[in-house]
Amino acid sequence: MEGLATGSLASLRERNRRSLISSLSERGMASRADLARLTGLSRSTVPSLVAEMQAMGLVDERHASASGGRPGVLLALSRGAGVVVAADFGHRRLRVAVFDLAHTVLADAVHDVDIDAPADRAMDTAMEAIHTTLRRAGADMGEVVGVGMGLPGPISRDSGTLGSSTILPAWVGLPVAAAMAERLGVPVFADNDANLGALAEVTFGAGRGFSEVAYLKVSSGIGAGLYMDGRIYRGGNGTAGEIGHVILDEDGLVCRCGNRGCLETLAGEQGIVDALRRSHGPDLDLAKVLELAKQGDLGCARMISDAGAAVGRAAASLCNLFNPQCVIVGGSLSAAGDLLMDPLRASIERYAIPSAARDVQIVPGELGARTETLGALALVIAESDRLVGSHSHPPAGSVVGA
Numbered sequence: 001m002e003g004l005a006t007g008s009l010a011s012l013r014e015r016n017r018r019s020l021i022s023s024l025s026e027r028g029m030a031s032r033a034d035l036a037r038l039t040g041l042s043r044s045t046v047p048s049l050v051a052e053m054q055a056m057g058l059v060d061e062r063h064a065s066a067s068g069g070r071p072g073v074l075l076a077l078s079r080g081a082g083v084v085v086a087a088d089f090g091h092r093r094l095r096v097a098v099f100d101l102a103h104t105v106l107a108d109a110v111h112d113v114d115i116d117a118p119a120d121r122a123m124d125t126a127m128e129a130i131h132t133t134l135r136r137a138g139a140d141m142g143e144v145v146g147v148g149m150g151l152p153g154p155i156s157r158d159s160g161t162l163g164s165s166t167i168l169p170a171w172v173g174l175p176v177a178a179a180m181a182e183r184l185g186v187p188v189f190a191d192n193d194a195n196l197g198a199l200a201e202v203t204f205g206a207g208r209g210f211s212e213v214a215y216l217k218v219s220s221g222i223g224a225g226l227y228m229d230g231r232i233y234r235g236g237n238g239t240a241g242e243i244g245h246v247i248l249d250e251d252g253l254v255c256r257c258g259n260r261g262c263l264e265t266l267a268g269e270q271g272i273v274d275a276l277r278r279s280h281g282p283d284l285d286l287a288k289v290l291e292l293a294k295q296g297d298l299g300c301a302r303m304i305s306d307a308g309a310a311v312g313r314a315a316a317s318l319c320n321l322f323n324p325q326c327v328i329v330g331g332s333l334s335a336a337g338d339l340l341m342d343p344l345r346a347s348i349e350r351y352a353i354p355s356a357a358r359d360v361q362i363v364p365g366e367l368g369a370r371t372e373t374l375g376a377l378a379l380v381i382a383e384s385d386r387l388v389g390s391h392s393h394p395p396a397g398s399v400v401g402a
């Protein structure tokens with residue numbers, strides 16, 4: 001930092017450096033010319049700042065293979081700039097991944113967890129899983145710039161608490177991010193899993209280049225992440241996108257939300273498997289249903305097709321209301337491929353008004369099982385103001401022994 005004449009010059013340089021770091025962390029990798037364009041800094045300022053950051057061990061040069069006919073040296077934030085932890089809670093499993101700021105996954109592991117058990121216990125499990133995965137990545141808590149958490153329920157933006165008493169009862173009223181931050185001693189950002197899916201697909205996957213995207217997560221729960229006008233739309237208290245509880249059959253089965261005939265009872269994992277157990281035996285699970293459906297089993301194929309049609313019906317209303325350019329379908333059921341997607345597309349075409357249905361692209365997600373952890377990475381990068389090497393002041397007691 002020598003040679004900075006005045007405080008204001010130093011703070012300008014610091015601001016420019018932050019701006020470079022923020023662009024690099026969003027992109028993963030970028031050339032010096034990309035960085036000038038992205039930050040609006042001059043093409044002479046960027047190289048000198050980059051050189052300074054290289055000397056500080058924050059930036060590495062990567063000789064990436066030429067993509068799109070543009071060979072050359074790319075820059076990425078180095079391992080010394082920190083790591084991001086992603087922790088995605090499902091109902092039975094917790095996936096923890098550690099990324100560097102070039103978006104490379106350093107470690108990735110799935111742990112058993114019961115999210116319906118008392119939240120304290122689930123958070124203890126998460127904390128242990130995070131420490132274990134960090135160790136596997138060869139990192140420690142002092143290097144973590146932020147933790148991104150995904151939860152299968154609505155999270156209030158203001159209070160950071162879990163909102164629904166019926167969807168995730170053990171977690172209601174708990175300020176999840178704050179409670180985890182207290183345990184871990186690093187910043188924690190939490191969001192609904194479908195919102196993370198949307199963020200992941202627009203940042204790294206099928207939604208790149210779109211500003212209006214609806215991401216549908218079709219798994220044990222069904223939720224929509226709405227990316228509107230270039231940002232996640234969360235609604236008044238974080239409940240936006242609960243498409244799984246759109247009612248399609250007033251006399252249908254009772255849903256865990258207390259209503260009857262919600263989309264989730266028709267197209268959620270449990271609904272599909274339960275409906276097939278009578279004909280296909282009690283040991284059935286979704287993986288088996290998908291396998292049988294692909295082998296031509298009529299009952300299984302029928303259930304997947306009906307699920308696709310039901311999701312499409314609810315998504316048609318979503319298209320009418322939000323007019324997305326792109327509907328991305330992810331979650332465990334999306335592994336069914338065209339068996340799910342064809343009836344889903346047909347339903348949107350049939351039930352959405354023509355001007356909403358005409359131009360919308362309806363595509364499967366591109367990121368598979370890593371969708372939510374990549375979304376958590378994108379969330380931390382978007383929300384963290386800690387991406388400037390300030391992680392070198394770890395809170396006492398948070399460093400994991402080797």
Ligand SMILES: [Zn+2]
Nearest residue numbers: 245255257262
């Ligand atoms: Zn419901």
